[in-house]
Amino acid sequence: SQQGEEDPQALSIQEGENATMNCSYKTSINNLQWYRQNSGRGLVHLILIRSNEREKHSGRLRVTLDTSKKSSSLLITASRAADTASYFCATADYNQGGKLIFGQGTELSVKP
């Protein structure tokens, strides 16, 4: 079953604005990852945050993790039309081996 619940399901913003997507999960994790999927393509890994980390940055991406609330957020700053894609969170529990459990995704549309 899907562990991650993503919010919102769809988000439409103007170029230059910030986009925030949220992910909640149910069980204990070792890390949480965010992926992007452009239309008709496979998923691409964006960033990984470990369970003992609270915040991580990569370029225009900022990820936070609150293990007490079992939630994470992905912030894309100064968005561009090229950021238009679906974004998925995925959780890893090493007791489950190499599997990831994916959320249902947030569809982001950035209008020029």
Added chain:
Amino acid sequence: DAEITQSPRHKITETGRQVTLACHQTWNHNNMFWYRQDLGHGLRLIHYSYGVHDTNKGEVSDGYSVSRSNTEDLPLTLESAASSQTSVYFCASSRDSRFGNEQFFGPGTRLTVL
């Protein structure tokens, strides 16, 4: 450059036929996964493998099988295709858990069962 490929990229078949989707990776990853993606369901795990001769069922494994005879390949077989198996199929690979489980995805196969 290392990569993960899938073939065919598009396939149309008839109900009841056996279909095999290929997945090949040159990352030398031990872990390989098959997912299906449908509107409203996100990515669902079908089968996965942690090494040669190892296979495991995922959450939606009924009607599918895999075999792992080498590190590079994990073919997915639909024994008797059904219309409910019309979907987009993704293969992925990753290193061992201690490296973080980051998965690398193939481009997908769009399968239509008529």
